[in-house]
Each structure stands twice: as C-alpha cells, then as structure tokens.
Amino acid sequence: MQDLVVIGGGVWGVSAAKAAVDEGAGVLLLETRLGVGSEATAKAGGIVTDLLWNAEDQAWVEESRRLYAATSEWARDATMLQRLGMVTLADPRRHHLLKAQAAALQERGIPAELCTLNELAHEFPDLSVVAPDSLGLWLPGDWHVNPTQYCQIVADQARRQGVEIRTDHRVRRLRIEAGAVVLEGPGEPIRARRVLIAAGAWTRRLVATAGLDLPLRPYRVQLASLAIEPGHHFPMVWDLATDTYIVPDGPRAMLAGDGTRLWEHDPDTYDQNGDRDFLDGLAEHVPTLVAAGARAHVVSSWAGAVGATPDRRPLLGFLEERVAVACGDNGFGVMRGPAIGRLAGRMAMGAESVRPHLDPKRLPPSEFAIRPGFTLEA
Ligand SMILES: Cc1cc2nc3c(=O)[nH]c(=O)nc-3n(C[C@H](O)[C@H](O)[C@H](O)COP(=O)(O)OP(=O)(O)OC[C@H]3O[C@@H](n4cnc5c(N)ncnc54)[C@H](O)[C@@H]3O)c2cc1C
Incomplete structure (x- = not known):
C-alpha cells in the first residue's frame, strides 16, 4: 500500500509530491498526460508578480520565487526564469x-x-x-517563469528521492474503504493510505466519483x-x-x-x-x-x-480522513504554485497543521459567480 498518492502532475501536484517525499513518505504521482506540467501549467503566461490583493498570496509568491530560483540553480538551467520586470x-x-x-x-x-x-x-x-x-x-522584481520546465526538474528531483511517477495514467474512480482509498484506472486498482488530489480543473469531477463535492467551477x-x-x-x-x-x-x-x-x-x-x-x-x-x-x-x-472558488482562495486540506485536495487556483496558480503545492504536500502528510480558512469544506458546493482571481481589487 502506498503512503501517499498524488493525483495530478501540474505545478501544484509535483510540488506537493516533492514536499511529501522530503517528509520521508513513500509517494506515487499519477498523471493523465504523457508528461508532467502538461495542462494549465503548460498553457500559462508564466507571470510571477507581487501585485496581488491578498497578503497570503503575496507570501506564497515570495516563497515560490525562492523555490523557482533554487530549482533553476539545482538544474543549472538559467532559462527557466527571466527577471523581466x-x-x-x-x-x-x-x-x-x-x-x-x-x-x-x-x-x-x-x-x-x-x-x-x-x-x-x-x-x-x-x-x-x-x-x-x-x-x-x-x-x-517581477519574473516570467517556464512552469513546465520547473515541473520536469522537480519531478526529476523527486524521482531521485524515490517518488514513482506514472504518466499516461488517468484515475477514473476513487473508492473510500476502511483503512484505504482505492484508485481505479488503467491496470490493477491502487491502494493508498492517503490521497492528495491536485487535478486542477478536474478535481471536482474526480472527487464526485467517491460521492464527495467541492465549491469549484x-x-x-x-x-x-x-x-x-x-x-x-x-x-x-x-x-x-x-x-x-x-x-x-x-x-x-x-x-x-x-x-x-x-x-x-x-x-x-x-x-x-x-x-x-x-x-x-x-x-x-x-x-x-x-x-x-x-x-x-x-x-x-x-x-x-x-x-474558480467562491472566495477566490484555494481549497487545501482534507475532504475525508484520507482524501485531501489542493485546487482552486483561480487563474493565477503558477506564481503561487510551488509554495501552495509544498504546503498541500506537507498538510497531507501531517507535517503542517490544516488551515481552517483554506478548508475545502468551508463553503457549500453551490453555484456561485466566477470572478477573476488576478485583479487589483479585493
Ligand atoms: C492561458 C493561461 C494563462 C495563464 N497565465 C498564468 C500566469 O501568467 N501566471 C499564473 O500564476 N498563472 C497563470 N495561469 C494559471 C495557471 O496555469 C494555473 O493556475 C496552474 O497551472 C494550476 O496548476 P495545477 O497544478 O493546479 O493544475 P494543472 O496544471 O491543470 O494540473 C492538473 C493536472 O492534473 C491532471 N489530472 C486531471 N485529472 C486527472 C486524473 N483523473 N488522473 C490523473 N491526472 C489527472 C491533469 O492532466 C493536469 O496535468 C494561466 C492559465 C492559463 C490557462
């Protein structure tokens, strides 16, 4: 049985898998596409800016900058980020x-x-x-980053630390059993003690297969x-x-x-x-x-x-005892992704306390107006 399965190999999921293995967990990362960083992460403009309305986001940008810079230095790949202003x-x-x-x-x-x-x-x-x-x-001080390059480098680091990464693997269904979560997809079902779903815009669809719901549109x-x-x-x-x-x-x-x-x-x-x-x-x-x-x-x-989420804040934490989520990027998740992913991975492993204001169950999963997250106004 896996300690932790991370579903989704975007900038949030890859960062989470790396943080969890840093905590000593056995980690399996599953990704639908043929490579990590292939969906929203690959399509992003790559802007990393301090011009944000929320203090927590600003702190995540600061931490993400450190993580992007450290990753670029580790790979000796100066093309991953450009200090354009x-x-x-x-x-x-x-x-x-x-x-x-x-x-x-x-x-x-x-x-x-x-x-x-x-x-x-x-x-x-x-x-x-x-x-x-x-x-x-x-x-x-604002940057442009290549988030797919970041994902590939962090995936490489994580693999060296023992994370198994299976691409071309779409999880079709989650089943919550006593003592385990069972993931159905291609091949044999996978059993995990804990699952962290960082499947971006697909997260609500996936948790619904286990009868769960989220305020995510x-x-x-x-x-x-x-x-x-x-x-x-x-x-x-x-x-x-x-x-x-x-x-x-x-x-x-x-x-x-x-x-x-x-x-x-x-x-x-x-x-x-x-x-x-x-x-x-x-x-x-x-x-x-x-x-x-x-x-x-x-x-x-x-x-x-x-x-999108109703309050434009991410959904981070546990939906069920063994099922955690990290989603709700509200359209600007590259600039905060390394820090949010790290927090989610640590939370999933119990190395970080849960944050009530980010709790995925804090708001009802009802219809709500979608508003852009990357704005100047609160
Ligand atoms: C056009 C565009 C421009 C943008 N520009 C910026 C920008 O300049 N700056 C910024 O900060 N943000 C920007 N963003 C937002 C940013 O791209 C996202 O916030 C960020 O990539 C979210 O990362 P993620 O890991 O949550 O999601 P994703 O990168 O979408 O990763 C989720 C992964 O989960 C996988 N997955 C889904 N379902 C399953 C399943 N059932 N089984 C296995 N795997 C599954 C998907 O294949 C995907 O790879 C932009 C987005 C777009 C589309």
Whole structure:
C-alpha cells in the first residue's frame, strides 16, 4: 500500500509530491498526460508578480520565487526564469488604483515605482505608443517563469528521492474503504493510505466519483503567441483598462492574453483553441501597448481550464480522513504554485497543521459567480 498518492502532475501536484517525499513518505504521482506540467501549467503566461490583493498570496509568491530560483540553480538551467520586470498601465480613471498599490508595495519593501508615460518611454521606447495620460507602475522584481520546465526538474528531483511517477495514467474512480482509498484506472486498482488530489480543473469531477463535492467551477483562459520583428525591448506589460497583458518571449515572439471566459466549462470538452473575438481583441489592443505590436501576427493561440472558488482562495486540506485536495487556483496558480503545492504536500502528510480558512469544506458546493482571481481589487 502506498503512503501517499498524488493525483495530478501540474505545478501544484509535483510540488506537493516533492514536499511529501522530503517528509520521508513513500509517494506515487499519477498523471493523465504523457508528461508532467502538461495542462494549465503548460498553457500559462508564466507571470510571477507581487501585485496581488491578498497578503497570503503575496507570501506564497515570495516563497515560490525562492523555490523557482533554487530549482533553476539545482538544474543549472538559467532559462527557466527571466527577471523581466512588469509595468502595469492605468488610464486616468484607474490612476488611484495604481497609487494605492504602489504605496502598499513600498510599505512591504517591494521595489515599486510610479512612472509617467514619458519616463517609461524613455526607459522602454517600445512603450511610446501607449496613451500619454496613462500612469505606469514599474515592478522591476517581477519574473516570467517556464512552469513546465520547473515541473520536469522537480519531478526529476523527486524521482531521485524515490517518488514513482506514472504518466499516461488517468484515475477514473476513487473508492473510500476502511483503512484505504482505492484508485481505479488503467491496470490493477491502487491502494493508498492517503490521497492528495491536485487535478486542477478536474478535481471536482474526480472527487464526485467517491460521492464527495467541492465549491469549484472550471473556466477557460486563453493566450496567444505572436511573432514580432527582432530589435524590440520591452518588459511584461499589463493594461488595466483592457485587461490585456503581454510577455516578451525571446527576440522574435511575445505572449498575449486577455481571454478569460468567466462561465463554467467542462474540462474534458472545452474548446482548446483561441476564440475569434479573443484574437480580434488582441489585434486591437496589443498595438496600443508596444510598438512591436503594430506588425505582430498571431502564430498560435490556445485555451486552458482553471478552477474558480467562491472566495477566490484555494481549497487545501482534507475532504475525508484520507482524501485531501489542493485546487482552486483561480487563474493565477503558477506564481503561487510551488509554495501552495509544498504546503498541500506537507498538510497531507501531517507535517503542517490544516488551515481552517483554506478548508475545502468551508463553503457549500453551490453555484456561485466566477470572478477573476488576478485583479487589483479585493
Ligand atoms: C492561458 C493561461 C494563462 C495563464 N497565465 C498564468 C500566469 O501568467 N501566471 C499564473 O500564476 N498563472 C497563470 N495561469 C494559471 C495557471 O496555469 C494555473 O493556475 C496552474 O497551472 C494550476 O496548476 P495545477 O497544478 O493546479 O493544475 P494543472 O496544471 O491543470 O494540473 C492538473 C493536472 O492534473 C491532471 N489530472 C486531471 N485529472 C486527472 C486524473 N483523473 N488522473 C490523473 N491526472 C489527472 C491533469 O492532466 C493536469 O496535468 C494561466 C492559465 C492559463 C490557462
């Protein structure tokens, strides 16, 4: 019998498996896809920012940064993270939001600078296309990470410590018996003392097979890769007015997103391509953010499934004595993933006390409005 089975090999599940083996547990990780970090984790923009409305999230970002950096150093792979910095732009109606954020960040000791458009364009001439009455908040410490690379490296570390990782293994059903949880899927049923379900947008569907429920609603987030001419230099940019963001991706490409679709989607059947209106929105907005946008063209676009919770906080802890969950990323789970996964793995092994405010049973599993998690407002 396994000590702990972690279901889901995204950034949360892989981080949890590593934390559990660090505690001396025998761990088996099961993942539907052919490799770890293949679903939402692979589709993410990879933004890691301090610009968050919740203090606990801010602390998780700080810890995740440490874990990303340590992983990159361990693998001697400097390509996993890029210290690009991020500018958040606000039109005059939203200047007050940026000013409040700047003051709060500075109070926390985070380098954060309010800049006029002139000042920004002086530093990054590509931003000279932005409306001149915009205000920018410059966070030089913000990063872009490659979360799939992180998952692959952490999986490698975990394997060396004894974690068994089975990919191409979709758990179809959970059965709770006296003294064990039985997992049905391909091959012989697997028996575990404890199970941690970190199956992202699929978590509610999976716990339902054991007669359990969660306040988690899957929704769809889109991103596109745009080819640009070389010779441009700009940071990550997030425009509050249009909710469009761009991320430089090497000298000839950028990622661009704004495509959150805030209604429930079936994680097994949602459309994984970018919508026409999403791409039309990018064609309109990206050229107003960077000069490189004027001649950019879309090379590919995609959508991934993420999970909303009623209060936009994660669901971490036990649903049953032997069944723990780690889900409810609310669309910004890469920047907090290493820390949340670690906490979940330690909680599942009893090395960390449960947190009542994250308890997966704290809210009824009823219908609720899906709201974006990555916003400035509480
Ligand atoms: C387009 C897009 C852009 C985004 N940009 C950002 C960003 O810039 N910054 C940020 O912080 N976040 C971003 N996110 C959100 C981020 O991707 C997620 O919050 C994060 O990846 C969640 O990680 P996870 O491990 O919980 O989920 P996932 O990565 O989805 O992992 C869950 C895993 O569970 C597996 N699984 C499911 N069911 C089963 C089963 N029955 N048996 C076995 N395995 C199973 C799945 O195959 C999957 O690999 C973005 C998301 C999208 C879609």
